[in-house]
Amino acid sequence: MKIIDLESKHKDNYFHCLEEWSDEMKDAGDSKEKWYEKMKDRGLRVKLAEDDQGRICGMIQYVPSEYSFVDTAGFYIVKCIWVYGYKEGMGNQQKKGIGTQLIEAAEQDCRELDTNGLLVWGISMPFFMRASWFKKHGFKKIDKDNIRILLWKPFKEGVIPPKLVKKKKKLELIEGKVTVQAFVNGWCPASNIVYERMKKISEEFKEYIVFEYYDTSNKEVFDEWGVLDAVYLDGKVVQKGAPPSYEKLYSKVAKKVSRLK
Ligand SMILES: CC(C)(COP(=O)(O)OP(=O)(O)OC[C@H]1O[C@@H](n2cnc3c(N)ncnc32)[C@H](O)[C@@H]1OP(=O)(O)O)[C@@H](O)C(=O)NCCC(=O)NCCS
Incomplete structure (x- = not known):
């Protein structure tokens, strides 16, 4: 090895x-x-x-x-x-x-x-x-x-310990629509899977969904929001561990959409 x-x-x-x-x-x-x-x-x-x-x-x-x-x-x-x-x-x-x-x-x-x-x-x-x-x-x-x-x-004397950047802004929801906000950095395929699935699902329900994409590999975008990788559905993170399946995500979105109708 x-x-x-x-x-x-x-x-x-x-x-x-x-x-x-x-x-x-x-x-x-x-x-x-x-x-x-x-x-x-x-x-x-x-x-x-x-x-x-x-x-x-x-x-x-x-x-x-x-x-x-x-x-x-x-x-x-x-x-x-x-x-x-x-x-x-x-x-x-x-x-x-x-x-x-x-x-x-x-x-x-x-x-x-x-x-x-x-x-x-x-x-x-x-x-x-x-x-x-x-x-x-x-x-x-x-x-x-x-x-x-x-x-x-x-590795050096006297350096100050960095801190984790925490979420800085509250996400704005849009009245009468389901909101999907995708913060995508790219480094982690597990996060990328969730983004791709949610993008596809949002496309299927496009008349009911506002889909916002944030490229956090752009440092200014990250500095503004303090979120590196996450997809939010009406303000709630959709992934907490391993990527949820396409079917699971689809049913979450469909439920939200059905409440609009
Ligand atoms: C955390 C991780 C990197 C550790 O790698 P690893 O190769 O398993 O680690 P090591 O073998 O060096 O050490 C792990 C254990 O094996 C033991 N070990 C090492 N060599 C050993 C050997 N030859 N025989 C038996 N046990 C051994 C070590 O004592 C250590 O014990 P511990 O569990 O009490 O700490 C690995 O387990 C991993 O990838 N986990 C998943 C992390 C993950 O999800 N990454 C993706 C993030 S995006």
Whole structure:
């Protein structure tokens, strides 16, 4: 097993969270690729774990902190770390030390880039990207927003811990219509799936729906709203964990629309 940099031949796999086999990923659209094209010139770093058979079994992606959901530049932040965890394809590769190698490689890289430190985020619950896993790797908690925890490892003396940017504006609903507001950054295919599904559903109900799209890879848009990735249906977030199915989202929207009639 070795840690390598992303090359052109890995891109499709990387754009699909190493899950090219997955039908679910077919709904993710091209937002990740567009995000990558923007971010590769803004300091995006991607490292991959390659096993002895040349298979990519893990990835970590990290960006300068000003392109994320924290209030301070000068750091790098891990957007996500993922070790392949499904029985499909190459099978579960977690708990073999691959995640440890990835986070250590990212940390080493960021030290060499002379940043103020490395930030990570995780959630306080025992699933998805757990904050507790990062704590075991020496990261300390510096902020919290609901279940989202921000942690850091400063590399320099006297640097001030960044804070999570929280939602800044109340969403305006439109009288007599169902409102769908999509904040799309592009970095996360799971969020992109929800956006694509809601876009399609909104198209089907277009005479009843006002669909607003916000491209938060544009920093001014993010700074105005404080929301990086979320789709709201009449002001309520539609995704809390894994992407809801097309059918589930459709029935939520249909229910809202039926109340208008
Ligand atoms: C969090 C994550 C990155 C950790 O990667 P990993 O490769 O499983 O991590 P490691 O193997 O280095 O460490 C995990 C555990 O395995 C144990 N371990 C490491 N090597 C081992 C080995 N050879 N044999 C048995 N156990 C081992 C470690 O002690 C560690 O124990 P812990 O659970 O008490 O912390 C991985 O589990 C993951 O991808 N989870 C999902 C995160 C996610 O949803 N990401 C997407 C976000 S957008």
